[in-house]
Amino acid sequence: xxxxxxxxxxxxxxxxxxxxxxxxxxxxxxxxxxxxxxxxxxxxxxxxxxxxxxxxxxxxxxxxxxxxxxxxxxxxxxxxxxxxxxxxxxxxxxxxxxxxxxxxxxxxxxxxxxxxxxxxxxxxxxxxxxxxxxxxxxxxxxxxxxxxxxxxxxxxxxx
Amino acid sequence: xxxxxxxxxxxxxxxxxxxxxxxxxxxxxxxxxxxxxxxxxxxxxxxxxxxxxxxxxxxxxxxxxxxxxxxxxxxxxxxxxxxxxxxxxxxxxxxxxxxxxxxxxxxxxxxxxxxxxxxxxxxxxxxxxxxxxxxxxxxxxxxxxxxxxxxxxxxxxxx
Numbered sequence: 567x568x569x570x571x572x573x574x575x576x577x578x579x580x581x582x583x584x585x586x587x588x589x590x591x592x593x594x595x596x597x598x599x600x601x602x603x604x605x606x607x608x609x610x611x612x613x614x615x616x617x618x619x620x621x622x623x624x625x626x627x628x629x630x631x632x633x634x635x636x637x638x639x640x641x642x643x644x645x646x647x648x649x650x651x652x653x654x655x656x657x658x659x660x661x662x663x664x665x666x667x668x669x670x671x672x673x674x675x676x677x678x679x680x681x682x683x684x685x686x687x688x689x690x691x692x693x694x695x696x697x698x699x700x701x702x703x704x705x706x707x708x709x710x711x712x713x714x715x716x717x718x719x720x721x722x723x724x725x
Numbered sequence: 726x727x728x729x730x731x732x733x734x735x736x737x738x739x740x741x742x743x744x745x746x747x748x749x750x751x752x753x754x755x756x757x758x759x760x761x762x763x764x765x766x767x768x769x770x771x772x773x774x775x776x777x778x779x780x781x782x783x784x785x786x787x788x789x790x791x792x793x794x795x796x797x798x799x800x801x802x803x804x805x806x807x808x809x810x811x812x813x814x815x816x817x818x819x820x821x822x823x824x825x826x827x828x829x830x831x832x833x834x835x836x837x838x839x840x841x842x843x844x845x846x847x848x849x850x851x852x853x854x855x856x857x858x859x860x861x862x863x864x865x866x867x868x869x870x871x872x873x874x875x876x877x878x879x880x881x882x883x884x
Contacts, residue, residue: 574795574802575801575802577829578798580805581806581809581829584809585808585809588813588819589816594882625801629797629798632791635785636733636788638788638797638800638801639785641797642737642797643734643737643804646738646740646805647740649744649804650741653744653747653812654747657812658816660747667743720884722751725879725884
């Protein structure tokens with residue numbers, strides 16, 4: 567594995583992760599109705615940090631293999647949609663809009679996972695927690711949107 | 726060039742571009758002091774659309790070549806930071822915070838451009854407009870931050 571390549575992927579994850587830091591859950595999120603199975607707050611940063619380290623490893627591991635183009639293209643795709651989600655959910659409070667973003671994010675993670683497995687077992691396994699997590703996150707987003715139909719989106723034009 | 730690969734990269738660009746659609750400039754941006762050389766509003770969506778098509782082409786073109794890992798890792802890195810910029814600038818109105826994001830974005834685009842040129846002249850050329858544009862955008866961000874020291878960031882905790 568190329569360690570410098572790992573750090574370029576990790577830098578991409580820092581960009582994606584920064585979105586969660588600048589658009590944190592905050593007091594508003596606490597007031598929302600949530601399903602019983604909602605993970606406690608501390609799980610989210612732990613899960614994302616673990617996932618970002620694992621997928622940077624997977625990217626660096628397959629990057630040097632021939633035929634890794636789809637794996638890395640899906641990798642790039644998940645990065646953009648993962649970055650987009652937090653500002654829409656926590657920033658604009660558009661719960662259904664955020665759910666719409668979950669669809670291409672889930673497809674990108676599934677595409678990356680399958681492409682990784684075709685190239686390298688370890689890289690595929692390194693993407694599995696992300697696939698599980700994004701499935702849980704999408705279900706949570708859907709449930710929160712359903713349980714909180716009266717949330718008023720933030721209107722930036724009035725800010 | 727693999728056309729399906731092109732569309733995966735383009736899907737990533739749709740994610741990055743959506744950030745500009747959900748966090749548009751709006752009335753607030755019009756009130757800001759801007760340097761004389763600020764491009765007119767219509768230039769921005771045209772520039773981004775052109776850039777996204779060109780870099781999707783570049784990604785698909787080098788993806789199948791051996792040794793494209795760094796080019797695609799930097800490609801992924803630019804996608805995350807490009808997605809992050811609009812919510813911070815137009816959403817939170819953190820002009821200096823957005824300028825901080827321009828640094829890794831510029832590095833990612835430079836890294837991608839150099840890596841692309843090493844693999845394929847056309848792919849490198851396809852990244853050149855992006856390198857020029859992100860340099861202009863960073864200069865514009867810096868200038869707007871300097872000319873508008875009194876902008877109050879949006880405090881989401883009070884929304």
